[in-house]
Amino acid sequence: MRYDSITDAIGDTPLVRIDPAVHGLRTIDLYAKLEMLNPFGSVKDRAAWNMVRPGLPGAVRDGETVVELSSGNTAKALAVIAGMHGLPFKSITNRMRVAEIKDLLLLLGAEIEELPGQTECLDPTNTDDPLTLFHQELSQPGSPNLHTDQYFNARNTESHAAGTGPEIVADLDGRAPDFFIACVGTAGSSTGVAGVLRAHDPGVRVVGLVAQKSDFIPGIRTIDEVQEVGLFDPATYDAIEAVSADEAIDGMLTLVRRCGILGGPTGGAAYFGALRHLRPFDAESTQRRTAVFIVCDRVESYVGYVRRRRPELLGRPPVKNSVTALTEAEVAAATVIDTADARKWIAEERPLVVDLRGSFAYAALHIEGSVNIVDELFDELVRGGLPFSKRQAVLLACPVGEKSARYAALLTRMGHPDVRSLAGGIIAWRDAGAPLERG
Template sequence: MKNIYLSDSIVDLKRHILEAGERILAFGACGPENAQFHQARYKLYSIASSDVSVSDASVIAADADVLALARDVFPISCDAGVLEECRIAENLLGESNLTFGKIYRAYHGQIYQGLMEDELTWLEREGQLRSCTESTYPSAATQCCRIGYIGGGALPLPAMLLAQRLGYQVVVLDPHTRSAAFATELIAKVGLDHLVRVICVDGSKYDFSDCDLVFVSNWIADKQPLLRHLRKFTNIQYFIFRSAPRNSLGFIINDMIDPNRVCEHGFRFRYQTEKRPGLSLISLIFSLLSQSEATESTETIRRADDEPAKMATSRKRLVVDSITDLIGNTPILKLNPAKTSLTNIDLYAKLEHLNPFGSIKDRTAWAMLRPHLGTLQSSNKQLLELSSGNAARALQAVASIYGSALETITNRIRIQEMRRMLVVQGAKVSPMAGDVDPTDAMAALLYVDARAYEQRDRYLYTDQYRNPNNDCTHYATTAQEILEDLGPVDYFFAPVGTAGSSIGIGRRLREANEKLKVSGIVSTKDSAIPGIRHMDEMFYVGPFEEQKYDQLVGITASEALDGMLALIRDYGVMAGPSSGATYLAALRYLRAIDAKQTERKSAVIIVCDRVELYLSWIEQMRPALFEDYETPEAEHATVATSATLGA
C-alpha cells in the first residue's frame, strides 16, 4: 500500500501519530456524527498500515510517548469500531437485494480474506481442517469442525467468510446488544443463518465445549479474562488471535499481542502468519499445552521467537471418493520455445480445461456451493444463477451429485452445444424478461437479484458476479498452485469474463512479485468471443477493477480462433476460444519485449476450457475448415500456427 507518510522522517512520522492520537483523545465522542474524530482515527489506520522499515518501526515502537498514546487510544478505537460497524450494517440492511458479495465488497473483504487464507493454509497443512463434504458418506457432516468467533461485531465478515469457505458451523460471540442484533439480521438476509449463529454474550462467559477452533478478534481491549477462560477447554485444537505485527506500526491502532505472555497462561505458540503489504494485522496461532508439555522445561516448548516449522505439501491423489476431489491441482505445460519463438522468456500454460467438468469454472462452482451442500439437500432448494456457459455447467454438475438442479437465467447463450449440454445435464435455461437488455450486464444482474430475493425460499442464489468465493478461490488455489510449481512469475495473461480468475490469480501472484505485469484479455467491441466480455462491458460486472490490470488487450474473434487452432495443433492442447485469444495476446506482447530482456523471465497463460463445445462457432467462423479436403474450397482453409500468430 502506498502511503503519504512513508516519505516522512521518523520525527515527522512521530508527529503525525501523536497529533492524530491526541485528537482522538480530545474529541472523545466516537459517534458517526463526529467527523473530526473519525478523520483522526482513519489517519492512524493509514499510518499503521504503512510498510515502513524494521529499523524505523523499532524506533517509533521504543518511543514512550507513542506507546502511552497507543495504550490510551486502543480501547476508544474499539468502541468507535463497534459504532461504525452498526452504521454500515444499518445502511446495508436498507438495500432491497442484499447479497453476501455486497457485504464483502463494502467492508474490507479482501483484508479479512487474506488473513483467513494465511491461517487456513497452515491449518490445512497441519491436517486440522476437513471439509464437511470431503466424504460422500452422510456421517461426514457430523465430523467437521465447529468454530467459535469472539468479537464479531455488527458486520461479522470474518465469521461469514469462514462459513462460506469451509462450510463449517460458526458461532459469533459479541456482548453488544445492538451489534449482535444487526449481525443476526444481516446473516439471515444473505442466507447464511444455517451456518452462522450470533449470541449476545462476552466470550469469557461462553461454553466452548463443542468448538474445535476459536478465533479472537483484535477488537477486545482486555484479553486476560478471556485467556484464563479459554484455558479450561481441552477440546479446542487451535486458538487464532488477530494481532498487530512486531516490527511494524500496526501497534498504534491495534493490540499487539505478546505470544510469550499468552504462553504463560498454558498455551503453546504454533505459528505466526507473515505480514501482508499494506495491512496492520497478522494472526498468531496457539494450542493448549498437554499435561506432559506443561511439566517440561520451557526450553523444549516452542516460543514466539522460534522459526515455525515449514510443512511439506503434496497434491498427488490417485483414488478419490467424489468427482469433486478432482477439481483443481491442474498441471502446467511449458510451451516449446521453438514454437513460441521466445528466447529469454519461458511461457507456460496452466491447463484448467483438465478440470473434471471441463473448465476453470469448476473451481468457482465448487467454492460457491461447498458450504451450502447440507442445506441444499435438506431444504430441496434449487440453484439460481446468471450464467451462459461454464459456470452453469459446473454448478449443475455439482448440484446433480447432491440431488438438486440449476436454473440459469440468460439470453446470452450463443453456442448450441452449450445449451444442449446444459439440457443433457438436467439444468433449466430460462430467458431474461423481454424488457431487460441482455447486453446490459448490470440490468441483467439486478433482474436475477430480484428473482432470487422474491423466491428465496425456493432458490439458493450463488451470485457468481459478487460472491467473494469467485475470485478468492483462485487466489487460494489456482494461483497458489502456480507459485508452488513455478515460483514467482513475471507476466500473467488471462481472459476476462466475470473477472474472478484474473483478479484472484493476479492478486496472489503480485504478492509474490510486486513487479508482475497482469494482462486482461477482452474482445473488441465488434467481436463476440465465447467466454469473454468486450471492453465496454467490463466496467459493470463482478469483481472487475481496471486498476488491477497493467493492460486490457482487445482481441478479435478471428484472432481468438487463430490462437485456439495454434494451441490445438502445435501443442495438442484442446483449448477453447478464450484460451486462443489469451495465447495470441501473450505471444504478441512477449515477442515485442523478448529481445530486450537481460535475465530469464517467466510468463503464464490460463487455458480456461475445452474446444469440443465450440465446434459450431468454429464452423460459423471458418466453414472452409470443415469442407472435404478434396474440394477446391479446402485450399482456402489455411490455419495459423504459433510461428505466424500476431504477424
C-alpha cells in the same frame, strides 16, 4: 490418485511449457495453466464448487434450486454438482449463443431459462434489462433458490486465490512468473491469481484480455461489458487488451495443432494475447523471464462456433460478407446520423428502419414503423447477399450504435448506396426524448 468424490479432483491442474519453437520467444518461457483439465471441463469448476458448497446442506434440507446467471462453464459445473446432491439447477441467461453448450446443459439435467435482454451480459445498473430484474429478485432474502451469484460472489475470486494462484507459484519452484495473462469473464480467476502472484512479487505484470468491441468470444466480455462486473477492478491489471474472435481462433489453432493442448477459444485468445503482449518485452531484453497464461476450457464445444466464423477450417466455403472482415477504416467511414437527423430523414424519406436488438428489447420499446431483425439473423441474411433493394434507403439501429455502424459499413461494402447507422443507438434515441412505441 484416489478420490472419495469427483469434486476432490477439482484443481491441481498441470502447468505445461509451450515449445519455444512454436511460440518463437527467445528470452521468455511461456507456460499454459491447463484449467481445461478440471473434471467438469473448465476454470469455472473451482469457482462453482467454492460458491455452492456452503449452501448445499441448507439447499438439500429446504429443497432449493441452484440458480446462476450463466450460459456456459459455470452453469455446466453447477449443473453437475447440483445433480450430485439431488438438487435441480436452473441457468438463467439472455441468449444461449453456443448451441453445443445449451444441449450439453440440457443433457446434464439443467433447466434453461432464456430471457432475451438488451445486452448479452448482465448490467446490474440497467433495471430495464429483464436479466437484471431477475438478478435483483434472486438476491432478495427468502428466495427459494441457492443463487451462487458469480459476478458478485467473493468466493469466486477466493477459489483462485486459494488454488490456481498458489499452484502456479508452487510449479515455478516458489516464484511468481514475470507475466500473467488471463481472459476476463467474471474476473474471478484473473483477480484471484493476480493477488497471489503480486504477494510473491509485486513486479509481476498482469494482463487482462477481453473480446474486441462488437465481437463475441464465448465466456469472456468486451471492454465495455467488463466494467459492469462486480468483481472487476481495473487496478488488478497492468494492461487490458482486446482480442478479436478471429485472433482467438488463430491462437486456438496453434494450441490444438501444434501444442497438443485441446483448448477452446478463450485459451486461444490467451495464447494470442500473451504472445502479442510479450513480443516487445522479448525483443528489448536478454534477461530470462517466465510467463503464464490460462487455458480455460476445451475445444470440443466450439466446433459450431468455428463453423460459423471460419467455415474454411472445416472444409466449407469461406464466409464472403461478414462484419469480421471489415477494416476499422471501413467501419469509421460508415454513415452515422444522430437522433435529430434520423428523425428528420425518417419523416422526409421514409427509410426502412431495422432494429438489430433482441426481440424482448424490441417488444419493450422501438421506433415506430421499424422492423426487428435480431443481429444474429441479420448476420445470416447478409451472408447470402444484400437483403434489401438498393433503391430502399435503410437506417440500422442497435442498443448503442456500435453493431449498427459495423453492419452499415458492411452493407456499404456490398454496394448499398444509402445505409446509415443511428448514432448512440436506441439508448441515445430514448435519451433524446424521441418517441418510442411498445408492443
